[in-house]
Amino acid sequence: xxxxxxxxxxxxxxxxxxxxxxxxxxxxxxxxxxxxxxxxxxxxxxxxxxxxxxxxxxxxxxxxxxxxxxxxxxxxxxxxxxxxxxxxxxxxxxxxxxxxxxxxxxxxxxxxxxxxxxxxxxxxxxxxxxxxxxxxxxxxxxxxxxxxxxxxxxxxxxxxxxxxxxxxxxxxxxxxxxxxxxxxxxxxxxxxxxxxxxxxxxxxxxxxxxxxxxxxxxxxxxxxxxxxxxxxxxxxxxxxxxxxxxxxxxxxxxxxxxxxxxxxxxxxxxxxxxxxxxxxxxxxxxxxxxxxxxxxx
Amino acid sequence: xxxxxxxxxxxxxxxxxxxxxxxxxxxxxxxxxxxxxxxxxxxxxxxxxxxxxxxxxxxxxxxxxxxxxxxxxxxxxxxxxxxxxxxxxxxxxxxxxxxxxxxxxxxxxxxxxxxxxxxxxxxxxxxxxxxxxxxxxxxxxxxxxxxxxxxxxxxxxxxxxxxxxxxxxxxxxxxxxxxxxxxxxxxxxxxxxxxxxxxxxxxxxxxxxxxxxxxxxxxxxxxxxxxxxxxxxxxxxxxxxxxxxxxxxxxxxxxxxxxxxxxxxxxxxxxxxxxxxxxxxxxxxxxxxxxxxxxxx
Numbered sequence: 001x002x003x004x005x006x007x008x009x010x011x012x013x014x015x016x017x018x019x020x021x022x023x024x025x026x027x028x029x030x031x032x033x034x035x036x037x038x039x040x041x042x043x044x045x046x047x048x049x050x051x052x053x054x055x056x057x058x059x060x061x062x063x064x065x066x067x068x069x070x071x072x073x074x075x076x077x078x079x080x081x082x083x084x085x086x087x088x089x090x091x092x093x094x095x096x097x098x099x100x101x102x103x104x105x106x107x108x109x110x111x112x113x114x115x116x117x118x119x120x121x122x123x124x125x126x127x128x129x130x131x132x133x134x135x136x137x138x139x140x141x142x143x144x145x146x147x148x149x150x151x152x153x154x155x156x157x158x159x160x161x162x163x164x165x166x167x168x169x170x171x172x173x174x175x176x177x178x179x180x181x182x183x184x185x186x187x188x189x190x191x192x193x194x195x196x197x198x199x200x201x202x203x204x205x206x207x208x209x210x211x212x213x214x215x216x217x218x219x220x221x222x223x224x225x226x227x228x229x230x231x232x233x234x235x236x237x238x239x240x241x242x243x244x245x246x247x248x249x250x251x252x253x254x255x256x257x258x259x260x261x262x263x264x265x266x267x268x269x270x271x272x273x274x275x276x277x278x279x280x281x282x283x284x285x286x287x288x289x290x291x292x293x294x295x296x297x
Numbered sequence: 298x299x300x301x302x303x304x305x306x307x308x309x310x311x312x313x314x315x316x317x318x319x320x321x322x323x324x325x326x327x328x329x330x331x332x333x334x335x336x337x338x339x340x341x342x343x344x345x346x347x348x349x350x351x352x353x354x355x356x357x358x359x360x361x362x363x364x365x366x367x368x369x370x371x372x373x374x375x376x377x378x379x380x381x382x383x384x385x386x387x388x389x390x391x392x393x394x395x396x397x398x399x400x401x402x403x404x405x406x407x408x409x410x411x412x413x414x415x416x417x418x419x420x421x422x423x424x425x426x427x428x429x430x431x432x433x434x435x436x437x438x439x440x441x442x443x444x445x446x447x448x449x450x451x452x453x454x455x456x457x458x459x460x461x462x463x464x465x466x467x468x469x470x471x472x473x474x475x476x477x478x479x480x481x482x483x484x485x486x487x488x489x490x491x492x493x494x495x496x497x498x499x500x501x502x503x504x505x506x507x508x509x510x511x512x513x514x515x516x517x518x519x520x521x522x523x524x525x526x527x528x529x530x531x532x533x534x535x536x537x538x539x540x541x542x543x544x545x546x547x548x549x550x551x552x553x554x555x556x557x558x559x560x561x562x563x564x565x566x567x568x569x570x571x572x573x574x575x576x577x578x579x580x581x582x583x584x585x586x587x588x589x590x591x592x593x594x
Contacts, residue, residue, distance in 0.1 A: 080571070129518055133585075149518050178517075188514050191504055199496050202558045204581040207488055209554070217485050220475075221426055221446050227588065234585035237578035244566045244574055255563060257506070261499045262552075269541045269548060274377070277541055281534035284501040288430075288531035291524065 008168050009034045013070040015063050015085055017041040017050050018236075019131060020102045021076030022140035025055045027173040030142045040066035050137045063088040070094060072169070075101040075113060079242040082112040090116040098122045098162045104189060104239070105246040106153040106182035122162030125182065127151045127189075128175060133234040146174035153182035190250035194243055195258060198251065200232040201240070305465050306331045310367040312360050312382055314338040314347050315533075316428060317399045318373030319437035322352045324470040327439045337363035347434045360385040367391060369466070372398040372410060376539040379409040387413040395419045395459045401486060401536070402543040403450040403479035419459030422479065424448045424486075425472060430531040443471035450479035487547035491540055492555060495548065497529040498537070 012034040014021045021039070028034045039056030040063050041047050047059040060066040067073050067089055075085055082103070093099070099117060101109055109125040117123060130148040132139065150170040154163050167177045207218050244251060268276040309331040311318045318336070325331045336353030337360050338344050344356040357363040364370050364386055372382055379400070390396070396414060398406055406422040414420060427445040429436065447467040451460050464474045504515050541548060565573040 151518065180514075188511060188518060191500075191507065192515050192518060196500060198562060199500070199559070201578055201581045202562055203488075203493060203496070203555060204584050205577055206551070206555050206558045208580065208584050209558070210488065214485060217477075218489050221448065221485060221489060230581075230585040230588050233578075233581040235578075235582075237575050237582060240578050241571050241574040244562075245569055245571055248566055248569070251566060252563065254503070255559075258500060258503050261503045261506070262496070265495060265499055265541075266549065266552060269545050272542055272545070274538050274542055277538040278534050280502055281498055281530075281532075281537050283505065284498045284527075284530040285532075285534060287501050287505050288527040291527050 005032065005172065007032055007035050008165060008172065009071040011036045011038060011070045012072045012074065013038040013040060013067045014056070014074045014076055015040045015066065016075065016077035016081070017046050017055070017059070017137050018076065019135050019137075019139050020128065020144075021074065022050060022053075022055050022137035023130075023142065023144040024074060024076065024102070024128075024173070025050075026140060026142035027145060028169070029055075031172050033169055033172045034072070038066050038070065046137055053137065055137060055140075064092045067092050067097075068094075070097060072165070073097060073099045075099065075103075078236075078238045079103045079105060079108070079112070079246050080238070082109065086113045086116050091118060093118060093121050095120045096122070098124060098165060100124045100126045100166045102126060102128055103246075104193070104243045106151070106185045108246050109153075109182070110155055122159055123155070124158060124162050124166040125153045126166060126170070127153070127185065128170060128173075129189075129193075130175075131235070133231055135236045143174070145170065148175055150175040150177045151185050152177060152179045153185050154179065186247050187250045187254075190247055190254045191257075194247055194251050195254045197232055197235065197240060198244070198255070200230070204230055204233040302329065302469065304329055304332045305462060305469065306368040308333045308335060308367045309369045309371065310335040310337060310364045311353070311371045311373055312337045312363065313372065313374035313378070314343050314352070314356070314434050315373065316432050316434075316436050317425065317441075318371070319347060319350075319352050319434035320427075320439065320441040321371060321373065321399070321425075321470070322347075323437060323439035324442060325466070326352075328469050330466055330469045331369070335363050335367065343434055350434065352434060352437075361389045364389050364394075365391075367394060369462070370394060370396045372396065372400075375533075375535045376400045376402060376405070376409070376543050377535070379406070383410045383413050388415060390415060390418050392417045393419070395421060395462060397421045397423045397449075397463050399423060399425055400543075401490070401540050403448070403482045405543050406450075406479070407452055419456055420452070421455060421459050421463040422450045423463060423467070424450070424482065425467060425470075426486075426490075427472075428532070430528055432533045432536075440471070442467065445472055447472040447474045448482050449474060449476045450482050451476065452479075483544050484547045484551075487544055487551045488554075491544055491548050492551045494529055494532065494537060495541070495552070497527070501527055501530040 014025055017039045025037050037056045039050050039059045051059050063085055106125050114123045128145055128150040130145050170177050311322055314336045322334050334353045336347050336356045348356050360382055403422050411420040425442055425447040427442050467474050
């Protein structure tokens with residue numbers, strides 16, 4: 001226990017041992033947050049890698065067995081796997097166990113994961129807003145969460161004590177924690193994260209459709225704007241597929257708003273309207289400064 | 298002369314002493330590329346700042362006077378100022394002088410800048426693809442160009458020796474140098490740099506139009522995608538206005554291509570077509586990897 005605090009949990013089971021799950025295992029262990037960490041992943045290669053890296057006390061393949069006796073279960077698989085995990089856990093959880101997750105979309109979690117968990121189980125959906133463009137247990141690291149925000153979206157009837165324990169866990173990982181309504185979370189993330197990723201994926205593909213001699217030059221001269229786009233576009237394809245499938249309405253709404261604003265700029269370019277361009281660009285710069293001031297850079 | 302090479306030029310005059318102009322002055326001085334550096338800027342604050350930082354042998358306000366006796370003139374003002382600079386330089390240049398620039402759009406340079414320069418003057422338009430989100434002489438630094446590409450777009454009749462000298466200058470600044478047709482350059486940059494910036498500016502403004510309570514949360518939870526966008530959107534508004542006004546056709550063409558690709562993804566989201574999303578995202582990731590391999594990260 002590097003930080004001198006008592007463990008919050010006896011046994012913690014982390015289901016899904018990718019970038020986020022394995023980073024959480026590292027942080028929990030480093031900071032003595034759990035007495036025992038059980039890792040679970042359906043992929044044998046992931047289990048071997050996690051075992052070699054000594055990230056958990058035990059690595060298991062069967063989620064129903066892995067959660068036996070666990071005080072906290074963290075679901076860290078792509079969200080398309082939630083229904084299967086919920087089914088595997090049905091009837092296998094200890095009374096009073098807390099279940100949380102790390103998925104990017106919160107409005108669907110209670111339905112997909114929580115339906116069959118049983119009575120006297122506390123579901124506290126969560127979203128640690130942290131990540132890199134890399135995937136898999138070897139890419140994880142304990143400091144991934146430090147200084148970032150985690151949003152918890154517990155349903156109204158959730159016991160305060162369960163929320164407090166999940167909050168404590170993320171605080172011990174160095175995160176700042178906020179609680180909000182799941183639908184509101186999904187709308188905020190649609191514009192701050194999902195739409196930017198969608199554009200990044202698109203622009204990278206547009207480039208790859210250009211004639212091949214031009215594509216080589218695009219890569220050669222890739223200027224800063226494009227490099228930032230491609231960094232974003234290198235993220236886990238399965239995770240992002242699930243995000244767009246699960247947050248469809250909010251993403252489409254925000255895309256609609258974005259289109260209206262692009263149309264204005266496009267018209268200004270077509271008409272040679274420099275005053276409008278300058279006004280819009282100046283305003284963007286101001287917003288950027290307020291983000292820097294909010295220390296989210 | 299830190300690199301032990303002889304100076305390439307006697308007197309170099311840099312017109313426009315912002316981020317790029319002042320960084321070039323620093324690099325030329327550090328590496329002994331010029332015997333004398335004359336700085337020129339219409340803004341008294343910029344001249345004071347450059348003088349205080351000792352970036353040039355002399356700072357002047359009048360471009361016509363500043364170029365007197367110069368072997369090389371580097372035009373580093375926003376491109377909306379090119380016509381005025383071209384006019385100010387008419388009849389003031391030494392015979393055999395070389396004129397280059399650092400503007401992001403190359404197809405208009407010969408027309409806006411080169412029209413009146415006179416006979417026996419060599420115009421070698423250039424674009425050092427380097428920059429930061431900051432502006433002004435205090436933001437410059439000598440290493441800004443190191444390892445980046447510079448594209449030269451000399452008209453067909455340009456003397457080889459003039460091209461070679463400008464190339465040598467950028468090589469001494471640590472750049473890699475390519476020569477290509479101006480129109481081709483502008484199309485490549487439209488998709489790698491200008492369209493990404495346009496989207497970034499737009500998305501930041503879309504956010505600022507959201508209701509105020511949501512905006513605060515957007516800033517608070519700004520996830521990686523959005524932060525990258527806002528970094529790009531903080532660049533110099535005048536420079537970007539000029540880029541879009543000067544590269545209108547290529548930008549509008551690339552926007553059209555982008556729209557087609559976004560429409561495909563949007564339809565996939567609306568229809569819950571996970572297979573298409575996964576295929577597109579996997580492809581983007583592959584392109585990102587080829588950029589990393591090209592060492593442009």
